[in-house]
Amino acid sequence: MSEVRVDSSDPTLWIVAVAAVVALVITFFWYKGRPIPGEHVFRASRFSRGNLWFPTQVSVTPMSVIHYTPELVGGREHSMHISHVASVLIDRNLFFSDVLIESSGGTSPVRCHGHRKADAVEMKRLIEHYQTDHLSRAR
Numbered sequence: 001m002s003e004v005r006v007d008s009s010d011p012t013l014w015i016v017a018v019a020a021v022v023a024l025v026i027t028f029f030w031y032k033g034r035p036i037p038g039e040h041v042f043r044a045s046r047f048s049r050g051n052l053w054f055p056t057q058v059s060v061t062p063m064s065v066i067h068y069t070p071e072l073v074g075g076r077e078h079s080m081h082i083s084h085v086a087s088v089l090i091d092r093n094l095f096f097s098d099v100l101i102e103s104s105g106g107t108s109p110v111r112c113h114g115h116r117k118a119d120a121v122e123m124k125r126l127i128e129h130y131q132t133d134h135l136s137r138a139r
Contacts, residue, residue, distance in 0.1 A: 032070040048114020067110040088124040
């Protein structure tokens with residue numbers, strides 16, 4: 001049997017190893033930034049502050065507003081019932097918008113940066129629409 005020897009000083013081996021590690025890191029951060037399930041999910045741009053590695057996401061459903069931020073291990077999720085939303089503030093900047101969703105129930109507000117302007121307006125419209133539906137069903 002012939003013996004196969006790998007020369008550890010071969011630069012091709014190191015280039016392949018570095019490329020494999022870089023591909024794994026890129027795949028990991030892509031996986032962590034994938035959209036959460038839901039019909040109306042708004043993901044912040046990776047080009048905005050604080051969203052390069054783990055872009056924040058907001059999901060608006062008929063019953064709640066969910067703010068999800070992935071982390072290196074796990075993620076942070078803050079949910080607010082639609083009837084507890086007191087106000088929605090959109091701060092439009094040059095490229096992106098910041099959204100502040102305040103609660104009437106005593107919980108901390110949802111703050112998210114770096115959404116497209118159209119997404120921020122749609123987020124506010126959906127919240128107001130679902131609040132109106134919720135109030136009309138409650139009566």
